Amino acid sequence: MMNSDALNKFYKNSLTDKLDSLLSAEVISQADYHLLSEDKLGLTDEVANHMIENRITNYTLPFGLGLNFSINAKDYVVPMVTEEPSIIAAASYAAKIIGSAGGFQASVLKREMTGQVALKDVVNVEEKIAILTDHLPDILTRANASHPSIVKRGGGATSVTVRHLQEEIAGEKIEFLVVYVSVDTKEAMGANIINTMMEGIAPYLEELTGGTSLLRILSNYATDCLATASVTIPAHRLQTMTLSGEEIRNRIIEANRFAQIDPYRAVTHNKGIMNGIDAVVLATGNDTRAVEAGAHAYAARDGHYRSLTTWECNTRGDLVGTLTLPLAVGTVGGSISIHPTAQFSHRLLGDPSAEELGEIIASVGLGQNFSALRALVTEGIQKGHMGLHARSLAISAGATGEEIDQVAAKLKQAHYMNLDTAKSLLKAIQQ
Structure with a gap:
C-alpha cells in the first residue's frame, strides 16, 4: 500500500530526498533505489547499438513522476518522459483535484488490433467477396498458424471482414479489395504478430481472389482497442479567489465546445491531451507515433476534426469529463524487453497488464486536458x-x-x- 504522505512537497526535494521519499512511500524497491541513485537505468552502448541503425550516441530526456493519481480506486505514481516544462506539474495538480473528488474511472472494454491485406487487380469483385466469405474459417486458421505462439498464450486472430474500397481521385478510379483481420495480441502491442499473420495469409488470399496483394500490414487505427477515462468533479472544488466553481465549470464546458467545432482549436486542445499521453507512452517503451496517429484519426472519425474529450454538467451541477481514444499499448515485446528504464517504468506502475496500462494512460490524458482548460479559462496558460x-x-x-x-x-x-x-x-x- 502506497504511503502518499511521504510524497508531500516532493517537487521541492533534492534528488536524494526524492529517492528516499519514494522508498519510504514503498513506490520503489530497494533494488530500484540503488539503480536510480547510481544512475544505472540508462541504455548501455551494446543495447543502444542494437535498437537502431547508424547509432552514434544517445539522446536523453528528463524522466519525471506524475503524482496523486487515483484510478479505479488504486493509487499510482506515473512515469512520464517529456522535455516540456509544466506538463508533469499540470498532470499532478489535476490528479490532486480529481483525486479529492473520487479519482478517475477508466476502462478498456475490448483489446484487439487490426491487420489488413490490400488486394489489387481483382476482377468480378462481388463474386470474389462471396468466395472469401465462404472461406473465413480457413483464413482465420491460416492466420493463427502463421503465429502459433500467440495462440498458445490465449490470443490470436478472432474475426475477418472484407471490404470493397473504390473512389475516384483526380479522374482516376482507385479500387482495392481489402481483408481485415482482428487479432487479440494479449500483452503485446502486436505489430510484429499481426504483420507476420498478414504476410502468412496473403498467398492464400491471392489464390482465392486472383488478385495481387499490395500491402500486408497492421493498422495503427486501433478502433477495437479503445480506452476511456472519466471524472466527476463537484463545482465547489473548482473555485478560485476570484471565480466561483460554477463559473469555471461553465467556462471549461464552453471551451470544450469550441474545440468540438473549430479544428484550429481542436488540434491544440488534443495536443495538450497528448502531452500527457505521449509522456507515459514513451516512458513505458511504447510507440508514441502509433498512438498519436490513431488518436488524431479517431478525432476526425466523422469527417470533422474534433476534441477527443467531452466536458458536461450533470444534474447535480458537477463537471463531468470523458476521454475516449484508441490506445494500442503493450507490456511486453519491442523496446520494453530490452530498455532498462522502460522496465523500471512498468515496475513503478506495479507491472500492470496492457489493459490496465491503457486505463492509466487515458486517465493521464484526461487529467492533462482538465488542467490545461482550467488554466486557459482562469489565469491563462502562460x-x-x-x-x-x-x-x-x-x-x-x-x-x-x-x-x-x-x-x-x-x-x-x-x-x-x-x-x-x-x-x-x-x-x-x-x-
Missing part, C-alpha cells in the same frame, strides 16, 4: 507555464548551480520573461 520555464531560460543564459534558482526567481518578477532578461539578471548576480 502564468504557470512561463513560471516553470524560468529555470530553462536561466540555464540557457549560462546560469549554473545556485545561480539557476536565483535567476529564475528574479525572472518571475520581471516585466519581460525572455532570454535577454535572463542574461541581464545573471550578469547582475555575478558582479
Whole structure:
C-alpha cells in the first residue's frame, strides 16, 4: 500500500530526498533505489547499438513522476518522459483535484488490433467477396498458424471482414479489395504478430481472389482497442479567489465546445491531451507515433476534426469529463524487453497488464486536458507555464548551480520573461 504522505512537497526535494521519499512511500524497491541513485537505468552502448541503425550516441530526456493519481480506486505514481516544462506539474495538480473528488474511472472494454491485406487487380469483385466469405474459417486458421505462439498464450486472430474500397481521385478510379483481420495480441502491442499473420495469409488470399496483394500490414487505427477515462468533479472544488466553481465549470464546458467545432482549436486542445499521453507512452517503451496517429484519426472519425474529450454538467451541477481514444499499448515485446528504464517504468506502475496500462494512460490524458482548460479559462496558460520555464531560460543564459534558482526567481518578477532578461539578471548576480 502506497504511503502518499511521504510524497508531500516532493517537487521541492533534492534528488536524494526524492529517492528516499519514494522508498519510504514503498513506490520503489530497494533494488530500484540503488539503480536510480547510481544512475544505472540508462541504455548501455551494446543495447543502444542494437535498437537502431547508424547509432552514434544517445539522446536523453528528463524522466519525471506524475503524482496523486487515483484510478479505479488504486493509487499510482506515473512515469512520464517529456522535455516540456509544466506538463508533469499540470498532470499532478489535476490528479490532486480529481483525486479529492473520487479519482478517475477508466476502462478498456475490448483489446484487439487490426491487420489488413490490400488486394489489387481483382476482377468480378462481388463474386470474389462471396468466395472469401465462404472461406473465413480457413483464413482465420491460416492466420493463427502463421503465429502459433500467440495462440498458445490465449490470443490470436478472432474475426475477418472484407471490404470493397473504390473512389475516384483526380479522374482516376482507385479500387482495392481489402481483408481485415482482428487479432487479440494479449500483452503485446502486436505489430510484429499481426504483420507476420498478414504476410502468412496473403498467398492464400491471392489464390482465392486472383488478385495481387499490395500491402500486408497492421493498422495503427486501433478502433477495437479503445480506452476511456472519466471524472466527476463537484463545482465547489473548482473555485478560485476570484471565480466561483460554477463559473469555471461553465467556462471549461464552453471551451470544450469550441474545440468540438473549430479544428484550429481542436488540434491544440488534443495536443495538450497528448502531452500527457505521449509522456507515459514513451516512458513505458511504447510507440508514441502509433498512438498519436490513431488518436488524431479517431478525432476526425466523422469527417470533422474534433476534441477527443467531452466536458458536461450533470444534474447535480458537477463537471463531468470523458476521454475516449484508441490506445494500442503493450507490456511486453519491442523496446520494453530490452530498455532498462522502460522496465523500471512498468515496475513503478506495479507491472500492470496492457489493459490496465491503457486505463492509466487515458486517465493521464484526461487529467492533462482538465488542467490545461482550467488554466486557459482562469489565469491563462502562460502564468504557470512561463513560471516553470524560468529555470530553462536561466540555464540557457549560462546560469549554473545556485545561480539557476536565483535567476529564475528574479525572472518571475520581471516585466519581460525572455532570454535577454535572463542574461541581464545573471550578469547582475555575478558582479
